Amino acid sequence: MSEAQFEQFVLPNLSRGRRGPPPTLSLHKIFNDILKALYMGCQWMMLPIESNDKGRPEIHPTRIYRRMRRWQADGSIDRIFSGTVHQLHQDQLLDLSVLHGDGTTTAAKKGGDNLGYSGHKHLKGCKVVAFCDRDCNIIAPFVTAPGNRNESPLLRDALPGLTGMARAIDADLQGSTVSLDGVYDCRVNRKAIFNRGMTPNIPENPRGRQAPKRGRKQRFDPAIFEERFRTIERVFAWEDRFRRLLLRFERISDVHYALKTLAYTMINLRHYCRN
Structure with missing residues (x-):
């Protein structure tokens, strides 16, 4: 990320220290070093650090990690995404x-918090x-x-975040269509979407019923549902470009989710930060 792009999209949302001497390394370089770890997937201690005039590394990798943890704790990374x-x-x-x-599931190789074994994926990890x-x-x-965890109940927790983001950016979601996989097909999820003024587009999931469901069939548009393979599935494919997120090696889940938020931020910034 160039310095002009950093000052436009990132710097206004970052917290900066108020006491002590000014940092010897700019926040722009520190943020780019965090992006290096995100793209390369290497350990923090293996980051390629540039040398200063004395031939020494201009910053220790531990300081980069601590700065990232500080931005994650005070909400700076969430503000950048918003x-x-x-x-x-x-x-x-x-x-x-x-x-x-x-939803997408990431395998965890070193253990940590907020983990569980997915019998469907045959791996232990976390999902979003x-x-x-x-x-x-x-x-x-x-x-x-x-x-x-089953993804179906998670939708009720995700919808308030969706409507809250719409209010924050002054966007109107009334009449929008919410397209989801058949795993989210249940009466509670459909009602939660309807109550927010949106229309669900979810294929009916029989779930091993012995007889067809009676009554009128739910509204479903196959053409809209087919878009998910070039939208949300493409987003998850772009996420795999960030090698740090292919496997979860972070024991602290908040660190892993902060890096995932940065990845989604860079995906949104592709309109402005093209190479």
Whole structure:
């Protein structure tokens, strides 16, 4: 990320120290070092640090990690992500007529908190549920859970974050279509979407019924549902470009989710930070 892009999208949302001597290394370089760890997937101690005039590393990797933890704890990383959504809405780059949601599971290799064994994926890890628009822009802060949790109840926790983000950017979701997989098909989820003025587009899941369900069939548009393979599934494919997120080696879940938030931030900034 260039210095001009950093000052426009990142710096206004970062917390800075008020006491002590000024830092010898700019926040722009520290933030780019965090992005290096996110893209390369290496350990913090193996980050390629540039040398100063004396031939020594200009900063120790521990200081980069501590700075990232400070920004994660005070909400700076969440504010950066929210700022990208607001910028996309101001520039009319969001298509909120259809919102696609889904969950993804990341395997954990070193243990840690907020983990569970997923019998469907045959791995131990954690999962998130995220929403994006029709142009692959991530809208809502994702909901996190252990890997053994069912994704269907997580939707009720994710919807308030979606509507809260819409209010923050002054966007109207009334009449929008929420397209989800069949795993989210239940009366409670459909009612939660209807109560927020949106329309669910979820294929009916028989769940091993012995007889067909009586009554009128639920509204379902197959054409909208097919978009999820070039929207939300593409977002998760782009997420795999960040090697730090392919496998979870962070024992602290908040650190892993902060890095995932940065990845979603960079996906949203692809309209402005093209190489």
